[in-house]
Amino acid sequence: MTKRLETITGEKLFELELKESRVIIENILPSGLHILAGSPKIGKSWLVLWLCQMIATGETVWGFKTTKGKVLYLCLEDKLPRIKSRLMSITENASEATAFATETLPLGGGLVAQIENYIINNPETMLVVIDTLQQVRTLGSDNISYANDYKDISALKSISDKYDIAIVCVHHLRKMKDDDPFNMISGSMGLSGSADGSYVLVRDNRMSSKAKLFITGRDIPDTELRLEFDKVNCLWKLIEHDAYDEFENDEPIIRAICDYIREKKSYYNTSTHLLSELAKCGYKEEITPATLSKKLRSHADILNEKFNIYIEFIRKSDKRILSIRDGNDTNDSNIA
Structure with missing residues (x-):
């Protein structure tokens, strides 16, 4: 016998006291599964390492409040000496709330269980970063399909939804340019389409220290941030925020x-x-x-x-x- 649909009326739904998604960085990063994409060597890892540090210490990100908590950074393209060097470049006080791992099991081969086990043992966890997504995928680049992309992202999204945390997957862009920066995210639409948010970091040109961070998502307004990489302090600094201009004009x-x-x-x-x-x-x-x-x-x-x-x-x-x-x-x- 076919199982009946579980339904709820709009009237009953309005009466429910439902918990809203947790905000990790106000106006920028809510809980959920997110893709951060950019060209190789553009500075994605510097950015996510700094975000980890800010959340672990409860400091603001470009003036936006953060929800302080533990962070798990899966830095799979680096070894500990490089991670230590980078961490020392952006802060004088490393936090015990940030945990690093340079090796994991692959998606579909135990990674989900590893992340979930960490969260269970560290319930204060707010953010998990996977740097990069390709490092945990078992499929080769010639096996990219909507179904496979959607399956991989859905497995990670299930964790972010279950524990109300943010998971950020660092990813690459296609070489082909596009007027819509989100169309440049490598892979099929199964990646960006099933993610709760997408972030694309694009430099003005290859030699420039300035870049734009394009943000879109289900629970955040579409935003464009103008950033500049401070080579002395190894930080992406905010130089312009279009949301304020949008508020004034549009x-x-x-x-x-x-x-x-x-x-x-x-x-x-x-x-x-x-x-x-x-x-x-x-x-x-x-x-x-x-x-x-x-x-x-x-x-x-x-x-x-x-x-x-x-x-x-x-x-x-x-x-x-x-x-x-x-x-x-x-x-x-x-x-x-």
Whole structure:
């Protein structure tokens, strides 16, 4: 007899108190399975080693907060002397929260069990880095297929989902250029399509110290970071973040909400009601309540840090409420 589908109604789903995915680096790295791709020798390993150090010590990454925890770095193209040299180049204080391994079993041959065993014995783990993905795959380059790529990624994704951690697989780019940097990730669409996030590091030119880091994912906004490699300190430094420019120029709904809250000082009602209030103030763009809530979630940190506006999402049995207040206003009686 065919097993019946397990279903849930939209109404019941809205009533559930579900845990949201953990954020490892705000606006940049949520929990899940991610691909970091770039050309050979571009500096991918320097970048992930520094990210490991920042998460292990709880320090910010380009000004973004991190969730402090243990890190497992599978550096499979290097030996311990090189890892030690690189670590000493980026920090004076190595952390006990970072563990390194230079050899593992392959995917499909015990790697998943090795990673899971480490996490079970180290429940504070936040990040696992596999550098590089090709080193743990048993297939040769001539056996690349969507099915095989999807199978490999799904095996790792199952761990990230089960333990709510981030797994970053360092990978290579195709030699062929493309207007969409994510199309340059080596392999089939099974890799990037099944991953929760993709990161592509591209230098301005081979001899340049400047590069762009393109970011896309299911739980993070599409972002482009302008970076420069500091050869003295061996660090990728942030020189420009386009998300702020996008906020200023391409998000009129957020600007309209800022103006509204500056005048009203506070708001406590649904997204639907807020859209009707903004329409009364002259805002004309058509946008759904769900899209408005999504935009507010993605811009909550920027609104807080740049404009001192605080947003809280409150769940009630029959509806979801937005609580927005002007942090510059000291009169709490304005809050409905």
